[in-house]
Amino acid sequence: MSTTETTASGIGPVEGASVYTVDNPAPLIEPPRKRTKKTPKSTRGNFEMAAWLFMRLSGIVLVVLVIGHLLIQLVLDGGVSKIGFAFVAGRWASPFWQVWDLxxxxxxxxxxxxGLRTIINDYAERANTRLWLKGLLYTATVFTILLGTLVIFTFDPNIR
Amino acid sequence: MPAGTLYRGREGMWSWVAHRVTGVLIFFFLFVHVLDTALVRVSPEAYDEVVATYKTPLVAVLEYGLVAAILFHALNGLRVIAVDFWSKGARYQKHMLWTVMAVWVVLMLGAMYPVLGHAAREVFGS
Incomplete structure (x- = not known):
């Protein structure tokens, strides 16, 4: 008889018979990592999944907005040649284009x-490097969003 | 070193690399683009002066490159969405990449005259 032989109940030839009976049932083993009352609450939330979903949803909207923007600025009506203060003033006279650009x-x-946050997380190996690069990224992002928003809302065609 | 052990990647890996590179380039352009547009709050002259450099032949070539990066990122982004959400997306990811490249070539040919035409007239004379 081979020592590796096992029976259907998983009992090897050494044990000979099951040690568990109806009166002596096998202990119930809980699956590892099962959430119980003692499991601490997750402190991370679903930020990464929200970010993943945001990339896809904003991406679809941006395809329309950006390709429309390129058509207007670089292709139609003389391409880049017609762009100037007067052209910007003409477009931002309409709330439609203000909302589009905003x-x-x-x-x-x-x-x-x-996207850059993901790339920093992927390639910057030292925690300190990640901290500084992301600090710079978030500062530049907040600054650019606020500046652009301010420019769209406070644009004055009669500045001169 | 034994020959042929370097992993050179396939369509999936190279489209992923190109998506990152174009994304970073577009983001840096966007930062500069918001700054130059903010000059409309300084004076019409300041804005028109900077935009005048955007109409030079050299920058026209850069603009064509920007269009190339944006169109690839947009089309490949739609492919990534299809891979994630369409049940057969992963199976057809290579087909979709070649579709992306075909549409990209057609759009780049279409953008050639509108974006580069004025630069060609200036450099080679009209």
Whole structure:
């Protein structure tokens, strides 16, 4: 008889018979990592999943906003040649284009900032390097979003 | 060193690399672009002066590169969404990448005259 032989109940030839009976049942073993009342509350939340979803949803909207923007600025009506203060004033006279540009600014900056956050997390190996690079990234992002928003809302066609 | 052991990647890896590189380039451009647009709050002259450099032939080539990066990032981004949310997305990821590249080439050909035309007229004369 081979020593590696096992029976259907998982009892080897050494044991000979099951030590458990109806009166002496096998102990119930809980699955590892099962959440119980004693499991501490997760402190991380679902931020990474929200960020993952945001990249996809904002990406779809940005495809429309940015390709429309490129068509207007670089392709239609003489391309880049017609762009100037007067052209900007003409477009921002309409709330439609103000909202378009505002939405594009916020979504593109947050989408880009989250992308760079991922890249910093991937390639910066030292915790301190990550901290500083992300600090710089968040500062530049907040500054750019606020500046752009301020410019759209306070634009004055009669500045001169 | 034995020959042929270096992993050179396949379509999936290289599209992932290109998506990162184009994304970083676009983000840095966006930062500069918000700053130059903010000049409309300084004076019409300051804004027009900076935009004038955007109309030079050299910057027109850079603009064509920007269009190339944005179009690839946009089309490949839609492919990534399809891989994540479409049940057959992972199976067709290579087909979708070649579709992305074909659409990209067509759009780049279409953008050539509008973006580079004025630069060509300036450099080679009209």
């Amino acid at each position: 939405l594009m600014l916020w979504l593109a900056m947050l989408h880009g900032a989250n």
